[in-house]
Each structure stands twice: as C-alpha cells, then as structure tokens.
Amino acid sequence: MEAATMRYTTPALDIYDNVWDSIRHWVEAAPDLPAIDQEGTVWSYGRLGEAVRTLTDFLTAHDVAAGDRVLFVMENSAGAIAGMLAAMRLGAWAIPLNARLSVREIDEIRKHAGPRVTLYTTAVSKEAQAHAERHGAREAPSLKEAGLLYAPADGTVHRMPSFGPARDRVAALIYTSGTTGNPKGVMLTHGNLLFIAGRSSHARLTTPADKVYAVLPISHVFGLASVFLGNMYRGAQLKLVSRFVPAEAARSLAEDGITTFHGVPAMFSHLIGLAASSGQPVKAPKLRYMSVGGAPLDLALKQRVEAMFGLPLNNGYGLTESSPTVCMTMIGKERDDDSVGTLLDGVEVRMVDPASGLDVATGGVGEMWVKGGLVMKGYFRDPARTAEVLTPDRWLKTGDLARMEADGSLYIVGRLKELIIRSGFNVYPSEVEGVIVSHPDVSMAVVVGRSRDGNEEVVAFVQPIPGRNVTAEALDEFVSERLAPYKHPSQYLIRDTLPATPTGKILRHQLQQEAVGL
Secondary structure, eight states, rough: GGGGGGGGOOTTTTSSSSHHHHHHHHHHOOOOSSEEEEEEEEHHHHHHHHHHHHHHHHHHHHTOOTEHHHHHHSSHHHHHHHHHHHHHTTEEEEEEETSSSOOHHHHHHHHHHSEEEEOOTTTHHHHHHHHHTTTTTTOOOGGGTTTTTTEEEEOOOOOOOOSSSSSGGGEEEEEOOOOTTSEEEEEEEEEHHHHHHHHHHHHHOOTTTTTTOSSTTTTTTIIIIIIIHHHHTTTOOOEOOSSOHHHHHHHHHHHHHOOEEEOHHHHHHHHHHHHHHHHSSSOTTTTEEEEOOOEEEEEEHHHHHHHHSSSEEEEEEEOOOOOOEEOOOOOOSSSSSSSOOOOOOTEEEEOOOOOTTEEEETTOOEEEESSSSTTEEEEOOOOOHHHHOOOOOOOOEEEEEEOOOOOEEEEEEEEEOOEEEEEEEEEEEHHHHHHHTTTTEEEEEEEEEEETEEEEEEEEEEOOOOTTTOOOHHHHHHHTSOGGGGGGEEEEEEEEEEOTTTTTTTTTHHHHHHHOOO
C-alpha cells in the first residue's frame, strides 16, 4: 500500500531518550516504508534497521561503547546515516565531518576529538577515499553494503564518562572553526537533537507521504538535525544527494515526486539562474513545502523563488550551538518580509544590550540570547570558551543582533562577530587570515564578507612584505591546499598598506565598505 494512503501513529514530542529510538519506531511500525532513495537504490526503514544493527555489531567488535567518539569523513550517504545511528544507539558520539575539508582541517579535528574508529564514505566521495588512503583505512565485510572503509584509533583513546539522564548525554559532536581558527566541537545531546527533530517536523506537518530532497550536508547541523532527523522523525523518505547540481536538482523536483525541499539561499539562487538561462521555470508538481536557512535570505531572492514555484519560501534562524533551529516561519502564517519567523515551542529568547547587559524593550535591537532544550551541552574540552557563551543559568549568547516585535516575529539585524556564512557554512575570517599570512611573502591580511546573489563571498585584502611581490593566483593556489573550498576567497585585493589607526589597529569596517563597493 502506498505511504500516502496508509495511516500511521504520529510520534509525540519528547518521548524518546536516544535518537535511534525515534527511527526504530518506524523500523518496527512500518518496515516496508521507504526511508532513503540514493541514486535509485531505495532502502526501506526495515533495511535501514538491518544496516544499523550490522554496524552496531561492527562498532562493538571494535570496542566502541558509550562515551567513545566515532568520526565520519563523509558526504551524504545511506551508509553514513546508518553508521551515525549505530554510534548513537551505543551511546557513542557521532562526529560528522565534510570529506571536502582539507588535510590540515581533518587531521586537526581528528587529533582533538580522539575517535576510537573513523569511517569513510568512500563509495560516494573521492575526497573521502583520499583521506581514507592517507589514514591507512581498511575494508571489512560488514561495511561493504554501507560503502564504508574504517581506520582504528591512531593513539590512546579516552572514553568520556556517561552519567545522568540518557537524553542529556552527548549524541553528536559538530565541529566549527573557532574565532582563533582552532577546532571547536559543539556537544549536542540526544535531547537537543530530538527537541529540534520533533518540533521542526511538527511545524512542517511532515508525514510518511513526504519525499524530501536531502542535499544539505548531514555533516552540518542543519542537514543533520532538521533535514535528516527532522524528517525521519515522522517517517518521511529522504531523496539523498551528496552534492548540489542545479540541473539535477531541477530534474528531481520535476520528476521524482519531491514534496519538500530544504536549502541555503545560494541553492535557490542557482535554480533561479537556471530558469533564467533556459527561459523555463523549474517545475515541481508535487512540492508542498520549501524552507531556507544557514545564511541570511535576501528579500528579493525570496520573492523570485516564491513567484517561480507558487509557494511560500519559509525562512528560519539558528546556529550550531542551538541544534540549530531557534525560530521559523509557520505554515499558514507565512511572511512577505524578511522575518525569520517565531520561536519554536519551548524556546525562550532575550534581546540584551551588549553595553549594559540589560534587556532591551520590545522592538529594540540587542544580542539574542536563547534558552531551552535546544541549547548545547558545551564545547568539547574547552570550558573557557563554553563559559564565554553559556551563562550559569544556561542562556546561550548567540553573538547575533536581533529584534522581536510585539507579535512575536523575529528579525536578524547583524552579527557582533565578523562571521561570514557562505553557502550555509561558517567561515571565520581569522582562520582564513591566518592561512594567508602564513604565506612567506605576506605581511598582513584582512578577510571580510560581501553579499552577492543571496550568498556571502569571502574577500581578502593582502599586504605583502615590503620588497616582495605576491599575486592573486599564487595566493589562491596556496590557500587551496590548506582550506576547504567554501573558505577560499573569491577575490584577493593586494595593497601596499592596509588602513590602520595610529595604534596599528586595522580599520576592518573601512575595508568592508570597500569590498561591498567593488
């Protein structure tokens, strides 16, 4: 019987203690229900359950237990999903890493995390294959169907103690680059991920009849909590895609019965561009719900997307440390402005004046502080940075400037920090600057963001060492070997000197204005 004509019991909110339990509900209640479609190969929930059990046995045989870390060098794949669920089932911490990160980035995070086992999605990613070969990864019969290779720990592994309620134990460790460029691991609990999975799927009215175009990387918190877990929480099927290709996305929307599409603004911008170049709108006859996140949404892009698809483009806001979704526009209450919607149930916010530390009046701009079951446990092995963003009574300081109107609608105004969000990924200027300055001919570098077509570009201002010459081409080659592609500057502006105050502090705001004007 087709999923659309069958009746299922919708799982209630906050009833599970382990992420795996929310998926096991469908494995046991509807094993024949389609769960994952990857390149035409469909796994039912029953088959997914079998894969999880197989990978659980593999991890157990390699001494993985609660409190251990399991690292995934990955692109979207059914094997990665099964492996992460197996790790969480055991109480281990799943660590998803984008395989397109550089050698330096992967190895620094691997050293910091101390995984007992690393798994590589070699069947779908040549980058994962390259990292696997470099780490001496091996084959195993029980990993073949999942398309994975594995490497055991390359040093002493310290198992983290597991205590307290099961929902409060860490399920996933999501790495972002810190403002110093050092790895920063966000500890998200089972309760954090289930809080978002349940509420986001409830708000989207997800059912087993939905088929979701799942192209957002599961190595990113948006793809993990909102797309993967959020949709499977209510029995939806994932059309799993490892990389976004506009023409292929358009074909799938037109032909594959896609009902739900989650993306970052740049993806929607590419689809608009595809339609403009072909002279034909992208068709999506079954599409009922679209959402965007991961980066600021330009109102003009929102209007063009809605005009083409004839549907509201639902906006939202969140950050890795909040698992991620704080607020979203709701079905039936869509907006024609750039609001990021209203709070999810169970979420509290404050708007705090950064200077005084006092709450601002309704409609006033302040730093958004967030509280609720979505707030991370902290940063792994970094109590100092945890204390900087988490108050003793568990308010999370987001670093984002926002306002809330009397009707509860939220608007993001800007960022206290100079974070750049490119294609949904965080780019920290200090990390890119550090790599550029490590070039032997560079004295100083300043990296800023520039909005273009619903996305943000990375722009680098570079001051060479006096008497030396450096070209944009040489810098691009140098950076390409050391940073993931989404962190690469799109433009290098080489200057004899960079503007500075008498004390030598670079006038970043002046350079930001120059970049915007180019």
